[in-house]
Structure formats: C-alpha cells, structure tokens
Amino acid sequence: MLTHPTLDKLESLRLRGMVQALKQQWQQPEINELSFEQRLGLLVDRETDLRQTRQMQARLRKAKLRQNAVIEDIDFKHPRGLDRSQVLQLATCQWIKQKQNLLITGPTGVGKSYLACALSHTACREGFSVLYLRVARLFADLALARGDGRYIKLLATFAKTDLLILDDYGLAPFTREQRYDFLEILEDRHGLRSTLVTSQLPLEHWHEHIGDPTTADAILDRLVHNAHTLKLKGGSMRKKTPLTEQHDSK
Template identity: 60%
Template sequence: MLAHPTHERLIALGLTGMAKAFEEQRAAPDLAALSFEERVGIMADREAAERDTKRLTARLKFAALRQDACVEDIDLRTPRGLDRALVARLAAGDWIHRHQNCLITGPCGVGKSWIACALGHKACRDGRSVFYQRVPRLFEALALARGDGRHARLLKTLSRVDLLILDDWGLAVLTANQRIDLLEILEDRQGRGSTIVTSQIPVDQWHDVIGDPTLADAILDRLVHNAHRLTLAGDSMRRLSGHRELDAQTNA
C-alpha cells in the first residue's frame, strides 16, 4: 500500500497520533534500522500520548479554571503561612481519592484562588474531573436554572465531578434558596467527591454567613469535618508582585 493512503487511512480511523508518527518515520531514514516491532511501538506510544493530551485539554476546558496555575509554581518562599508538607500532600491528590475537602482562607490577595486553581489543574492532569465556579456566580446560575427547568440537571452535574472548587465563599449572607442549594450540593457529593472552598472569612465565622443555625450545622458538618485547612496570612501577592516588577524596571 502506498504511504499516502496509509496516512489518510490512519486519520480516517481517528489515529492522528499514529498518523503523525508514520509521517515522521517516513521523513527519518535512520529509523529504518529499527525493527518492525520497535517502529510500531513508537507509533502506538505517540497515539497514546496524543489521546492523553486531548483528554487533558477537554478536562481543563470543562474545569474553566480562573487562574492559569500549576502546583509546581506555588510560591513557598514568600511568608504567608503555607505548610510545605500539607501543600505536598494536597498536590499528590490522595485526599481527592479519599473524598476529603480543602478549605483555603486568608485575606484578599494572598493567593487563595491561585492555589485552588493549581490544585484543580493538578487534578485534571491526574485524570480527574474538575469544575471551578465563584460562589456568587454559582448561586446566580442555580437561580436561573430553577426558573427554566435545568435546576436538577445542574445539581446532578455538580454532584458528579471529582473536584468542585467554590471560590470567594462568604461575600454575603446566604438566602434561603442558596442555603438549600448548598446543602443539596454537599449532600450529593458527600463520600463521592471532594470540594475546595476559598474564603476571606475564617472558618469559625462561616456559621454566621450561612444564616440559618439548623442548616448551617448540616452544611458545615458535611464540609468541615474531613477537610484539610490552609490558613494564609501576610501581604497581598499582587502588591508584592507589583513591587518586584517596579524594582526590576528601576534596576534595569
């Protein structure tokens, strides 16, 4: 069979990685010294890598992470109360396998959202499904979904992801519908998935943010009791980054 039809047949079969490897082998005469099994193995490895990349791209697109962050880039040098050992355990991801939660608190600008997105990115790389949402936007989406019949479907989607990231929790006291929605989300996810929550409000004040004492007890029982906690402090990372850029420009 001619080379060109073979390349086209591989693409038609959806084997784009093998098709690329096939063309690369045709263009590299030195690969002719390899055995048949070795050359097929190279093509199979390329196909596997291509599919892994596509799956990761799809997971990241669905996750819609707010920050382009990676755990390898987490700044452990700037003083802000980060526990290196805990960060390493969270990056490893076993807590997600155990369906545990992670609560990240601290003042504005210390990197809560960035760290949450970095952990979400790592989870995507590990083959887990992730979904990011700012809490105010999530409640808006749930309110709209309640009105047009998509409410149950959205709750089902939230219940299925391996890692749910709820960013900017506690900006306002919850309404009655928001309390019920949050309880439903956490109830559906208990023992099935992990949740990251970021907030400027300390955890011991979350009861007041929820509003209703009975529902607050139920919500926090499902969220807090098995959660890892990162309590950050210090200056705003955005302010420090701006100072560093200014110093670099001054010293240039």
C-alpha cells in the same frame, strides 16, 4: 504504493498521532534498524501521548479555572503560613481519590484562588473532572436554572464532577434559598466527590455566616469533618506585584 492508503485509513480511524509518527519515521533512514515491534511501539506511544494531551486540554476547558496556575509556580517564600510539604502532598491528589475536601482561608490577596487553581490544574493532569465556580455566580446560575427548568440538570452536573471549586465563599449572607442550594450540592457530593472552598472568612465564623443553626450544622458536617485546611495569613501579595500581574497572585 501502500503509503497513502495506509495514511488515509489511519486518518479515517482518527489515529492522528500514529499518522504523525509514521510520517516522521519515513524521514528517518536509521528507523529501519529497529524491529517491526519497536516501530509499532513508537507509533502507539505517539498516539497515546496525543490522546492524553487532548483529554487534558478538554478537562481544562471544562474546568473554567479562573487563573492559569500550576503548582511549580507557587511562591513559598512569601510569609503567609504556607507549608510546602502540605501543598506538595495535596498535589498528589490523594485527597481527591479519598473523596475528601479542602478548605483554604485567609485575607484578600494572599493567593487563595491561585492555590485552588494550581491544585485543580494538577487534578486535571491526573485525569479528574474539575469545575471552578465563584459562589456568587453559583447562586445566580441556580436562581436562573429554577426559572428555565435546568435546576435538576445543573445539580446533577455538580454532583458528578470529581472536584468542585467554590471560590470566595462568605462574601455575602446566605438567603434561605441559597442555604438550601448549598446543602443540596454538598449532600450530593458527601463521601462521593471532593469539594474545594476558598474564603476570606475564618473557618470558626462559617456556622454564624450560614445563618440558620440547623442548616449550618448539616452543611458543615458534610464539608468540614473530612477536610484538609490551609489557613493563610499576612498582607496582600498584590502589593508587591506590578499592576499588570496583580490578578495572578501566587
């Protein structure tokens, strides 16, 4: 007689993992061989697993990653200068815990965005908040935010995100306003959060690309000096991939 009221109370407390586990226990006669503490432990484990899964899914939705990429699917055989041990070390997320940055450079199609998304997916699994942005879209969003009053709020969102991915840096010259925006974002994050940047532009040309020498010094001081680097090379991986899979270069 206590069965349904108990389920109702668990549902009202939003303990849906425990509800699922309890229903399963009722269908298993051998469960009576376990002690009360053991059965309760199984219920708590199911609730914990369900909540962690939902939190992970929520972090992935907020991250808005460009590709559904995971470390386990990275192609280390393709000749592009990718060091397996370095990537696996980065996959521990220790660099994020230490508030360091990661810069991935290389020619188009070599898998920079895939690597960034795979490492970001791992960060989500480890409980870090993540946000993916293409640099061109970032500046467009900031320009709109200036006009509708969201600018400060948008900068605050970037500042509190554990890992910010800025994809496709260096495709177009910076305007004066964009240099200011980029510096503001990095200033808010310097020593506090991690930033991952991908670019076709070799790192040694970033200073020139920014334009203004003083601003370039300030930006690179906050971005490069505490950064890990992955310098990829070689031809496009899309050339060996069917057309329907080209967007998923690994």
